[in-house]
Amino acid sequence: MKAVVHVFLKPGVLDVQGKAVQSALHGLGWGDVDHVRVGRVIEFDLAGEDAADGKARVEAMCQRLLANPVIEGYRVEIAP
Amino acid sequence: MTQSSSAGLDAALASGLAADEYALIVKRLNREPNAVELGVFSVMWSEHCSYKSSRRHLAKFPTSGPRVIQGPGENAGVVDIGDGQAVVFKMESHNHPSFIEPYQGAATGVGGIMRDVFTMGARPVALLNALRFGDPSHPGTRRLVAGVVAGIGGYGNCVGVPTVAGETNFHRGYDGNILVNAMCVGLADSDKIFYSAAPAAGLPVVYFGSKTGRDGIHGATMASAEFDTDSEAKRPTVQVGDPFAEKLLIEATLELMASGAVAAIQDMGAAGLTSSCVEMAGKGAVGVELDLDAVPQREENMTAYEMMLSESQERMLAILKPGREADGQRIFQKWGLDAATIGRTTDTGRIVLRHHGEIVCDLPLAPLTEDAPNYDRPWTEPVRQPHLDPAHIPAPTDWEAAVLTVMSCPDVASKRWIWEQYDRHVMADTVEDSATGADAGVVRVHGSAKGLAVTSDCTPRYVSADPYEGGKQAVAEAWRNLTAVGALPIAITDNLNFGNPERPEIMGQIVKAIEGMAEACRALDFPVVSGNVSLYNETNGAAIPPTPTVGAVGLLADYDRRAGFGTAKTGDTLLLLGVSRGELGSSLYLRECLGREDGAPPPVDLTAERRNGDLVRNLISEGAIQVVHDLSDGGLIAAAAELALASDVGVTLDATSAAHAHAFLFGEDQGRYLIATAAPDAIIDRAQAFGVPVATVGHAGGEAFVSGPLFSIPLARLRDAHEGWMPGYMDRPA
Numbered sequence: 001m002k003a004v005v006h007v008f009l010k011p012g013v014l015d016v017q018g019k020a021v022q023s024a025l026h027g028l029g030w031g032d033v034d035h036v037r038v039g040r041v042i043e044f045d046l047a048g049e050d051a052a053d054g055k056a057r058v059e060a061m062c063q064r065l066l067a068n069p070v071i072e073g074y075r076v077e078i079a080p
Numbered sequence: 081m082t083q084s085s086s087a088g089l090d091a092a093l094a095s096g097l098a099a100d101e102y103a104l105i106v107k108r109l110n111r112e113p114n115a116v117e118l119g120v121f122s123v124m125w126s127e128h129c130s131y132k133s134s135r136r137h138l139a140k141f142p143t144s145g146p147r148v149i150q151g152p153g154e155n156a157g158v159v160d161i162g163d164g165q166a167v168v169f170k171m172e173s174h175n176h177p178s179f180i181e182p183y184q185g186a187a188t189g190v191g192g193i194m195r196d197v198f199t200m201g202a203r204p205v206a207l208l209n210a211l212r213f214g215d216p217s218h219p220g221t222r223r224l225v226a227g228v229v230a231g232i233g234g235y236g237n238c239v240g241v242p243t244v245a246g247e248t249n250f251h252r253g254y255d256g257n258i259l260v261n262a263m264c265v266g267l268a269d270s271d272k273i274f275y276s277a278a279p280a281a282g283l284p285v286v287y288f289g290s291k292t293g294r295d296g297i298h299g300a301t302m303a304s305a306e307f308d309t310d311s312e313a314k315r316p317t318v319q320v321g322d323p324f325a326e327k328l329l330i331e332a333t334l335e336l337m338a339s340g341a342v343a344a345i346q347d348m349g350a351a352g353l354t355s356s357c358v359e360m361a362g363k364g365a366v367g368v369e370l371d372l373d374a375v376p377q378r379e380e381n382m383t384a385y386e387m388m389l390s391e392s393q394e395r396m397l398a399i400l401k402p403g404r405e406a407d408g409q410r411i412f413q414k415w416g417l418d419a420a421t422i423g424r425t426t427d428t429g430r431i432v433l434r435h436h437g438e439i440v441c442d443l444p445l446a447p448l449t450e451d452a453p454n455y456d457r458p459w460t461e462p463v464r465q466p467h468l469d470p471a472h473i474p475a476p477t478d479w480e481a482a483v484l485t486v487m488s489c490p491d492v493a494s495k496r497w498i499w500e501q502y503d504r505h506v507m508a509d510t511v512e513d514s515a516t517g518a519d520a521g522v523v524r525v526h527g528s529a530k531g532l533a534v535t536s537d538c539t540p541r542y543v544s545a546d547p548y549e550g551g552k553q554a555v556a557e558a559w560r561n562l563t564a565v566g567a568l569p570i571a572i573t574d575n576l577n578f579g580n581p582e583r584p585e586i587m588g589q590i591v592k593a594i595e596g597m598a599e600a601c602r603a604l605d606f607p608v609v610s611g612n613v614s615l616y617n618e619t620n621g622a623a624i625p626p627t628p629t630v631g632a633v634g635l636l637a638d639y640d641r642r643a644g645f646g647t648a649k650t651g652d653t654l655l656l657l658g659v660s661r662g663e664l665g666s667s668l669y670l671r672e673c674l675g676r677e678d679g680a681p682p683p684v685d686l687t688a689e690r691r692n693g694d695l696v697r698n699l700i701s702e703g704a705i706q707v708v709h710d711l712s713d714g715g716l717i718a719a720a721a722e723l724a725l726a727s728d729v730g731v732t733l734d735a736t737s738a739a740h741a742h743a744f745l746f747g748e749d750q751g752r753y754l755i756a757t758a759a760p761d762a763i764i765d766r767a768q769a770f771g772v773p774v775a776t777v778g779h780a781g782g783e784a785f786v787s788g789p790l791f792s793i794p795l796a797r798l799r800d801a802h803e804g805w806m807p808g809y810m811d812r813p814a
Contacts, residue, residue: 009320011379012293012294012295012379013293013295013318013320014290014293014295014319014320014322014378014392014393015320016320016321016322016324016325019322020324023416068181070180070181070318071181071184071318071320
């Protein structure tokens with residue numbers, strides 16, 4: 001199985017990186033950009049066949065390591 | 081008379097107010113507050129903003145002196161350092177946020193305390209941190225240490241202000257409630273200090289800095305609440321810091337002040353827009369009217385309640401002089417900051433808020449500020465520990481093991497792992513920092529020969545054993561540390577961290593610690609010029625050890641005439657100034673080697689403290705001595721070992737004539753200094769003429785730490801023990 005984890009700041013949490021990217025885009029002339037949010041994508045291979053079981057394992061990884069659940073949310077995708 | 085409804089009362093209780101406080105609000109207003117008004121009351125009457133449990137006791141501190149320009153009550157204290165210059169400083173806690181999200185909690189603590197300083201017109205020049213973590217074996221401790229230290233470094237390093245000193249303790253009493261106390265020191269011209277009181281009605285209220293989001297809502301109330309196991313639910317209140325925005329804010333604020341446009345200014349810290357506009361209007365005895373639609377907002381559909389209680393970081397509120405708004409706009413645009421005129425001062429004595437064209441809050445200011453509750457909470461006299469006779473305390477059976485145990489225990493072990501993560505030299509004025517072997521950090525006053533010495537101190541185990549003596553000791557140790565580098569101690573800031581003041585035994589700790597600190601401040605001419613109170617530091621009813629942290633500033637007339645303990649040389653004689661009775665009560669020896677945490681702490685004789693310190697300072701300023709170390713945790717053993725390690729030279733201590741060698745070597749008697757000198761006779765004569773007890777206790781030389789016939793430890797082995805604990809603890813695999 002292949003796991004893809006999308007990690008993003010929770011709504012309402014200040015995104016310093018997003019703010020910097022937005023400011024740079026404005027500086028380059030794209031004044032039509034607003035509400036930039038920057039997250040990250042983590043991909044890895046996972047042993048096993050059971051997608052539901054795999055998803056549960058990856059969500060545990062998110063809670064423990066891959067995301068900071070205090071300020072970040074995450075979404076897990078499992079592909080065969 | 082208006083009765084309170086059950087719905088209103090429920091909302092009040094949910095926001096952290098007590099039932100009788102809500103009844104008082106209803107009585108004062110003669111009606112029930114709406115949701116926004118209740119939010120305003122809940123933060124202004126929180127412990128954090130109103131000091132309702134501590135105010136009457138804080139009044140016991142001496143707060144004035146010939147150098148004091150501004151004492152407590154403003155964003156930071158201001159003290160004259162001559163030549164038209166002033167030092168501006170304050171310490172503040174960020175305990176609860178740092179426990180919930182250590183990186184951002186500590187980072188925003190650093191940002192918040194810097195804003196308090198540059199709000200007064202000062203450029204921040206030094207940062208310090210006083211940290212208290214749980215027992216190293218507690219499962220949460222390592223993660224909290226890593227996060228807090230990274231957060232302090234991440235913010236301070238990015239803003240470009242050096243972190244030059246600090247202290248770190250570990251104790252199981254902080255397992256569920258760590259302490260992160262950050263201090264900032266700034267420099268200003270003494271005739272260009274800015275204050276928060278709005279001077280007149282009809283002036284524009286200008287918001288500048290970052291936009292307002294939903295972060296940190298109810299942080300001030302959270303800071304005044306106990307933790308329970310549901311703290312998870314409190315997590316969304318964590319705010320995220322943006323140090324680059326802070327750097328822009330510093331420059332914009334100082335430029336705005338230099339332009340002459342500022343009539344009054346205040347940062348938006350705890351309780352955000354609410355406390356800043358209420359305090360500015362309240363102190364100036366005017367009113368304020370705000371149009372919340374004008375507030376720069378990061379998110380859509382924010383309510384008035386959210387905007388007033390948001391604790392988004394890096395925001396300022398200024399009241400400008402008439403006709404100066406265009407100057408402000410030019411400066412804010414230059415620094416890329418959001419800014420807007422969001423209202424005006426009025427002559428009504430009220431705070432009126434409009435949102436979407438409607439009045440959403442209309443309150444008299446007086447009940448929010450000067451009429452806020454001021455409790456005389458019941459307290460009980462703390463139970464004092466008995467004095468311990470050294471004859472009844474076992475001496476080590478294995479001296480080498482005992483010495484290494486104390487030198488490698490978490491409270492004494494080198495904190496290199498921590499301070500190496502801090503930029504200690506940015507701004508290029510640091511002459512002593514955590515790395516150099518000195519009892520205080522020292523930064524030069526740029527362009528002059530003057531130096532500022534800074535330190536933070538508290539020995540919580542002493543305060544636990546005897547709040548009064550422990551409070552005295554915290555002040556005396558700070559005074560001693562500044563003296564040991566040769567500085568004249570000029571003033572302190574305090575950060576009073578305690579448990580729940582509604583428990584009489586905790587309130588007793590608060591009262592007695594304040595009284596002890598106040599006595600020491602008076603005896604040492606060491607006024608309190610700013611401070612912060614952090615109460616309700618409890619988890620599931622277990623309070624932290626009482627921790628009244630003292631942050632202190634001293635002045636060096638010539639920073640080249642200073643002392644440290646890193647330059648002792650072979651052949652130097654070691655002199656001990658002060659009386660050694662062998663006080664082992666509440667000592668590290670007792671705790672680390674015998675597993676006991678009892679006994680009266682060493683008493684502080686303030687007359688002797690002052691006399692001994694004045695002699696040491698005179699000798700340093702005359703250039704008669706350059707190597708000085710104060711004695712504190714771990715007594716003579718720790719002081720001599722640290723001196724040996726910092727100087728990279730062996731030290732031999734002579735304990736053969738002591739009645740109890742272990743009490744002499746490990747005793748933590750106060751008011752003492754260890755001096756290394758090549759010309760001991762002259763120093764002994766001076767000490768005797770000054771009435772200061774002095775004894776020759778050993779010499780420097782060789783490559784071992786020795787006290788024959790008790791122990792002889794190669795310096796390399798001592799260094800491994802002292803340096804090894806923290807990296808071993810932090811870097812071991814999980």
